[in-house]
Structure formats: C-alpha cells, structure tokens
Amino acid sequence: DCPGKEGTGGRKRNLTLLRNKLYMGQRRRTEPVVESTTTAGDHGSLRRSQSDRTEYSQKLQEKMAPQAVSFTPATSSQEDEEEVSRRMMARRVKIITELMQTEKDYISDLDLCIKEVIQPLRNKQIARFDVDGLFSNIELVHQLSAKLLSLLEEATTDVEPPMQIIGEVFLQIKGPLEDTYKIYCYHHDDAHTMLESYEKDEELKQHLRDCVQSLK
Numbered sequence: 594d595c596p597g598k599e600g601t602g603g604r605k606r607n608l609t610l611l612r613n614k615l616y617m618g619q620r621r622r623t624e625p626v627v628e629s630t631t632t633a634g635d636h637g638s639l640r641r642s643q644s645d646r647t648e649y650s651q652k653l654q655e656k657m658a659p660q661a662v663s664f665t666p667a668t669s670s671q672e673d674e675e676e677v678s679r680r681m682m683a684r685r686v687k688i689i690t691e692l693m694q695t696e697k698d699y700i701s702d703l704d705l706c707i708k709e710v711i712q713p714l715r716n717k718q719i720a721r722f723d724v725d726g727l728f729s730n731i732e733l734v735h736q737l738s739a740k741l742l743s744l745l746e747e748a749t750t751d752v753e754p755p756m757q758i759i760g761e762v763f764l765q766i767k768g769p770l771e772d773t774y775k776i777y778c779y780h781h782d783d784a785h786t787m788l789e790s791y792e793k794d795e796e797l798k799q800h801l802r803d804c805v806q807s808l809k
Contacts, residue, residue, distance in 0.1 A: 686754050693749070696742045703735040710804040722797055727787050729780040730773065737773050741766055 711731070714724045744762045763770075791797040 682754055689745075689749060689757065689759055692759075693742065693745050696738060696745065700735065700738050700742060703731065703738065705808060707732060707735060709807045713804055713807075714800065717800065719797070719800060721794070722791070722800065723787065726780075727784050727791075729784055730776045733773050734777055737766070737769055741770075 706728075711724060711728055714722060741762070744766060745759070748759060748762050749757050791801060
C-alpha cells in the first residue's frame, strides 16, 4: 500500500509541475504580444498627449497676447473699407478744426499787440522811438490773417466734411501771404537789434514795460 500511495503522490506532483510548465510557457508566448501591444498603445497615447499640450499652449499664448494679434498686418488688411474711410475723415476734420483755432489765437495775439502796445506807443510820439521800424508790417500781417480765417470759415461752415476744399483757400491767398511775410521776415533782424538798443535806454525801456504790463 505504501508504495502505491507514493506512486499516486508522485503522479500528482508530476501533474502539478507539468501544469506549471505549460502555464509558464503560455506566458512566454503571450507576454511579448501583450507587451508590444501595450507599448504601442502607450506611445500612441503619448503622441496624442503631446499634440494636445502643444495645441493648448498655442491657444493660451494667443489669449494672453491679444494685442500682438490685433495689430498684425493681416488683421489691418481685413479692416472694413468704410471704417477706414470714416477714421480718415474724422482725422481730417480734427486737423481743420485745430488749424482754424490756431489762426484765431494768432489773430487775438496780434490784435492785443496792436491795441495795447503799438497804438499807445504811437500816441506818445516819442522822438527816439521808431514804432514802425520795431514792429514792421505787423498790422498788414494781422489783416491778412483775418482774411485767411474768413476764407477758412467760409469753406467749412454749413459744408459737409467731404466737400470742404481747404487746399483751394491756401492757393487763393498764397500770393498775398508770400508778399506780406517776405517784408516781415526781411525786417526781423533789424527790429530785434532795435529792441535791444531800446532796452538799454531806461526811459524807452520803461515805455515798453508799461505797454507789456497792460497786456497782463
């Protein structure tokens, strides 16, 4: 009986070992396939993950830098033509308005100079004081500036911006402007020298000071 039992136990052990060998052999045959499939899947997932991150990074950069996108030549070229025309016309209107306001301020300064300085000095009739030599043809400059402003107002008042022909105004008054300012500029250096000499004379300097004080 004992030998029979040992034979039975031995057969069981041999069967168990055989099953283990078959299991291990099956693992060897299947594992490379599984590992290869798994690895390929992991690589595909990795490539998709990198692509998603790159796309997300690009979109994030665009959102974080909107100004860089909005001012590119491609964007500028896509602006609506009507909007560009409207902006140009608004800028033109602004320039014309500033031009006219500058001319008004200039005329106001000339008017003060004539009324508060030149005329009072003439009325004093100071023998050593050459009023016309000091101020040259400034009164003619005043008249011409008033004429220019009048023409500008005429060209813009009750006239739609696209129909305001400002260039024609300057072409019309071009000749008188050149003639008047040629005289003024020609006498400028002499007038400056004359003023320096008057400031060295206390009496004449006081007359000038009184006139300038009245402007304040």
